[in-house]
Amino acid sequence: MKHAVRVATALAFALVMLVPLFPLYWMVISALKGPEELQKVPPTWFPADPSLGAFGEVFQVIPFGDAFLNSVLIAGVSTLSVLVTSVMAGYVFAKYRFKGRDVLFWAVVATMFLPPIVTLVPLYWLVSTMGLADSYLGVMLPWLANAFGIFLMRQFISDVPDELIDAARIDGASEARILWRVITPLLRPAVVSLAIFAFVFYWNNFLWPLSILQSDDKFPVVLALSRLLSYSTSVRYQNVVMAGALIASVPTMLVFLLAQRVFVRSVARTGVKG
């Protein structure tokens, strides 16, 4: 009985690893197959003649390199902005006292649960009225601060002892100096996890760029990928599409692998995504 349980557990573990990873495996082998092999029925589970050709081709079929850089720009700037604005707002909500503070804080937190689709139409109107439709700034502007980051930072800054802040004040430090030189260095795990969260979120964000961008040369990589898919629906070109999908996934996967522990722990701590 004990033995049976242990075998069953081991089997379950194997499944738990296999099921999530199998589609990723399929992505890799499909990218490595040639057009003939892709058309085989039934499909082959190991590429007979693996080739990296598709990885070069994807950059020729569409401006995939530019799209990749666009994503780096959009996700990078948004992430930096979210870090700075969240630390600042989190500090105020954690350590300042003023009338209506808690009401304001919980109102902000409530927006964390708002599906972006609800406000998509007026957001489009606002941004295009500002003359920012089809621009990098237009893609980034609505997302330069978010409730999740503020919530996360407030939780962590609340744990910073007040005595530390009071001591800095008695030494004559300005509020800005206290925030950036005294508090922020203590927040390293929180800052790292928020940076990862924000980067993954903005890298993967699809609905908003799809709605506000028109010109191919400003597309982030996920948008370029969806265009690529619509050009090449035939299974013959699947290696090119899969190579694109793989390249588009590399940055977030890499970030995840490097900081996997921090990432999982911060999900556990806060429970919600950005």
Place this chain on the structure above:
Amino acid sequence: MTVRTRSTTAVRATPGRRAGARGISRRAAAVAFLSPSMAVIGVFVAVPIALTFWISLHDWSMYTPLSEMSWRGLGNYQDLLASQEFFTALRNTVIYVLLVLVVTIPLALALGMLLYFPKNAGKGVARAALFSTYVVPTVAIAIVWGALYAPDYGPIAQAFDAVGLDAPAWLSDPGTALVSLVVFHVWQMIGYYTILVIAGLTQIPIDLYEAARIDGAGFWRQTVSVTLPLLRRTTTFIVLIAIINAIQVFDPVYILTQGGPAESTTVLSFAIQRSAFQYGLAGQASAMAFSLLLVLVAVAGVVLAAMRRRS
């Protein structure tokens, strides 16, 4: 030199004034620290919520200035109630959300317990593998699932074939397309919910299990009497988040089915985006969006009330 000394003592002598000056500077700091994020959230989240409602009361083509929209009152909502398409989208969304919940909640609880209690090696790796699906761009991995579901060239069809079953047409059959999207959604999100369950499990004191064991409770008995009751808050939270995540599903629908075949995967979020950006019916899209918000608020209220009453 002397002047400076004197002024220092002067400040020291009047602590009240000093504190006052500092209070002002602190208030200025608070305003400076808060305003960037509050401006962004105010302008791009709070104002648009109100605008969604305002636009939903008008006829507007989306690409003309807002001043050119015309008042319709509740006309857009009346149109929705008479529209077959809206009810199809609503029904698909409800089915989608319910299926996701029915699969996700028990599975996340089971996986969380599996990856928390046993002392097997490789727990960390298994957790990481499970969670990794959550960070891959949905667009990229949805494309892969399109290939997995492919009727002839796909491995799933082949696996069905191998065990002698007729494989369904998955995404190309109106009867199975929505279910196929649910499977993909659960596959992608389950690691995230499992981590939340594990976080909840770490909060349960181990003594409780020891006490239960001394009383002769086996694994099932412990699960039913200790684990599940003490995970109630976690479970409620997961139900809420799972509803919110499922109700706004867009990317896989856009990539894999475009709402088809035969509108069988047209969910609300897809219908909203399509009405606004392809049909130019911004008023109607906003009426749908605002209805979605109301439904969401109502559901969240019910879930939270259920939690409060039980605990």
